[in-house]
Amino acid sequence: MEKHYRDMQDFEFTIQDGKLYMLQTRNGKRTGLAAVRVAIDMVNEGLITKEEAIFRVEPNQLYDFLVPRLVEKGEKIEVLTSGLPASPGAAVGQIVFSAEEAVKVHTKGAYEHIVLVRGETTPEDIAGMEVADGILTSRGGMTSHAAVVTRGMGKCCVAGAGDCVVDEAKKELRVKGKIFKQGDYISLDGTTGRVIAGQLKTLDAQPDDPDLVKFMSWVDPVRRLQVRANADIPRDAKKAVAFGAQGIGLCRTEHMFFAEDRIEHMRTMILADNEKDRRAALKKLLPMQRSDFAGLFKAMGPLPVTIRLLDPPLHEFLPKREELLVEIQHLEDTKPRSPRLKSLRTLLARVEELHEQNPMLGLRGCRLGITFPEITEMQARAIFEAAVQVKSKGGDLHLEIMVPLIGSIEEMRNQAAIIRQVAEEVFAQKGSKVDYKVGNMIELPRAALVADEIAQESEFFSCGTNDLTQTTFGISRDDINNFLPAYLKAGIFKQDPFATLDQRGVGELVKTAVERGRKTRPTLKVGICGEHGGDPESVKFCHRAGLDYVSCSPFRLLTARLAAAQAALEEKTGAAHTNK
């Protein structure tokens, strides 16, 4: 039967009154590891061709090779509750209840493995999330901050586990009557969403599995799409290269500013009420950014590196408005003469000025660099100085500097002029040049519509389909969970549009950007970055839309490489293969 169906079979039969009844057969379900082994075996046995083997593995199954797994053989485990399987893999470690505490116990070496437990996470938790093995949150969905960031980090996350009461003040996690304190062990299964008491064993990621390596050696020559990774720091960049990245498609420079030694300078810069003070604070950030970039460039060698200029609204770097309001009220009630009150009020005044009704649609992206050109200047200088420095030590670099949230040629012209001028200055000062391109994100509907104009100034496009989905649908990724359940239940959405690209709407804008951009500049390189870059259906769409590359989190690289190969084969044969 395996010969007939050319696949491993899951076969049902029964014996009744001494008679054998053959009931049904279907292709057997299997894990990613098993799927790869079966495919290789069948090629070795001459049952299928290598091209057929490429369709015997679901791209998402390859994720299994890149994340640790729980080992549950024979043990009795205590499943406390289940949340959303927000980021696959496993984490076993000791509980902490704040990002600061996570950093503290990590720095002291107090806990070997950390599980960060929070109501929900915010951008300020990044440092703590980085040192944790896994994250558990009681609130938030598949697109919450915790979910998105951990998927980017390839770190296990169980999100929105509603049965968990996270008492951050008491440092307690309560689940159905059970109480866990800081330091208690817990195990998370990000692939199923299970939260398990105690310390289970884990099996490490296996990117060097010989069968996997063999399988990927069949996959890669077939694809046309290049596959890059989203990575901000050298450690992730190295991992990306190990997992087969052909470059960095998205380096988010803002992540560098949340680090403890930098956020103060960042805040000083933001709180400055004149250009001179802003420049003084930026000057302190410059050497830090430069060394970040130098590290990244060294890690990537001759592979292209795409650096996105500062994107988020500035108030993300400041204390939260409502926390300030509450603290001020408390001091007024209890210590009205506290000197802290005055400084808090000053801080609040600036926070109020920067407060926005809809930060996603506010002063961010290129609007920052246009309003405060000195920010773009500093970032460009850090990039080019780092590049010249790495080149002087024999490095070969290919930089792509990317301006976010462009919606018009006028914006692009403004920012590109600053970047190119700083490049000339640095090259003249250092007597050395590096290869670089200036391009922009396509993440607003208007950018796609006027791509022919923008391409006059822009040498490459990267489609930021997270934001493009937000604006095309008019749906905030942070707020979709308030109605996504009703939408899925009513069949209005077949799937979360932030997980799988909406080909009819968002996809039309991507195709428009490609067509109009290349009409102006036939050599225009176009890629995609963000969540969709690692989703198999979306990767296949990108192939058909004529993109040059997709960029995804390092842990999605195998998936993207396989989906790209399948897309190329589907194009060749003129029909979509299925594994059914």
Added chain:
Amino acid sequence: MEKHYRDMQDFEFTIQDGKLYMLQTRNGKRTGLAAVRVAIDMVNEGLITKEEAIFRVEPNQLYDFLVPRLVEKGEKIEVLTSGLPASPGAAVGQIVFSAEEAVKVHTKGAYEHIVLVRGETTPEDIAGMEVADGILTSRGGMTSHAAVVTRGMGKCCVAGAGDCVVDEAKKELRVKGKIFKQGDYISLDGTTGRVIAGQLKTLDAQPDDPDLVKFMSWVDPVRRLQVRANADIPRDAKKAVAFGAQGIGLCRTEHMFFAEDRIEHMRTMILADNEKDRRAALKKLLPMQRSDFAGLFKAMGPLPVTIRLLDPPLHEFLPKREELLVEIQHLEDTKPRSPRLKSLRTLLARVEELHEQNPMLGLRGCRLGITFPEITEMQARAIFEAAVQVKSKGGDLHLEIMVPLIGSIEEMRNQAAIIRQVAEEVFAQKGSKVDYKVGNMIELPRAALVADEIAQESEFFSCGTNDLTQTTFGISRDDINNFLPAYLKAGIFKQDPFATLDQRGVGELVKTAVERGRKTRPTLKVGICGEHGGDPESVKFCHRAGLDYVSCSPFRLLTARLAAAQAALEEKTGAAHTNK
């Protein structure tokens, strides 16, 4: 010279050494009132044709006829400062510092004319704004809440007058050392932005000016575009008809819920945690909505009325999150046993649940009616019951029920089914039918792109270009002021895209919606509502894009009618006329 240039001339000359030098001549600048008189005179004198006369008046100048003006003849006036001319006209009245106070003094009849002075206004101030003659704010731009709402009301507003310090706690307005208390007189000139001390005289609006009536009798037969008004209440609807509206293009039902006797039921509805309690609260709102609609239908007679279902996010109807947080902190500090503390905490919990990062992109529009179908049911029932009631008294009605924030056919199918089912139920119960259509707003890029699909379910489109501009550019109308000045200064924007429609980007999506919608349904009626519907350049674009009507605030109706006539003539002659 007037004969040669066929227009009134502004002529410069000088006499030197007894010799007359003729320096230059140009078409004379004039007010709207003068422009109309000059045009009529020149037609009467046979100098120009009626068609030429139509181009001798700038559409925006006609606004002068519909708003009161300050009379300044011979008086010495004390200009305190200037703000933005956010909404033209004049207001002279006594100062109050809160919307509640405005309602109070208005109800008591304490002040005949009220000027509401605020740092900035919010949706909760609507009732107070309605009873005020004019609004002065110290913060906010041309697209701030105060500016947009007052333009809709045809009410004078000076916004963002930065020299004004509005101390709402002390009930004081301080301007350059001068102090004004509640009850003091102040005069606002919304056409120039001047804030003037004391009580100036005003001249009323003159919609019946005989010259104006004559001029409009030449204008109206020329245009193809219908002109409708945005109006929510019978008073505005009657005004709109008097100003020449051919229907209501946008009735915003949420404005009805902010009234004092309704907001409590609205809050009960929102705070309900199950469908039963929600339905009970909605049942109390039903008769109120029904009587609102009945009033509107009576006022409009046989003219079409477009009613938009509930649009804003629910937290707009609840107390502000940060105010709750601060009050809770204060009670905890000072009266920890207060019973109010418990109820505030319960309220806060629901407010936190509804809190959104980007409310503009959150649970609003049709997402409300899909998540809570009982809201759509109640609104549809109120509409149809009111319609049947008015019809039974001899009324002839043409209803258009409009679903906001549609982005897919699935959403439209869901909401249209509810509306049509309620209609059948009401018609069966009452034994009477009314003419109605079900349609939707086109205010998301995706709606324009999939308009061919949506038109299967939708009988008309109304382009909501405020929101469409927000999503196409990725710019929040509430937050643009943080970078608009830098953008205008750098020449990146030639004008505020919320004031004049961006033809290249937003306009392409409008045209796409028209073309694709009519491909499915050739009889599809398409209009536009929102700020752009009263902007001359935007109205002309709507003509060229093949729209059926524009809808604007009543005070923009003359402007829109004239712009529509000019557009039709420009099309006929194949070139844009100018008045230069």
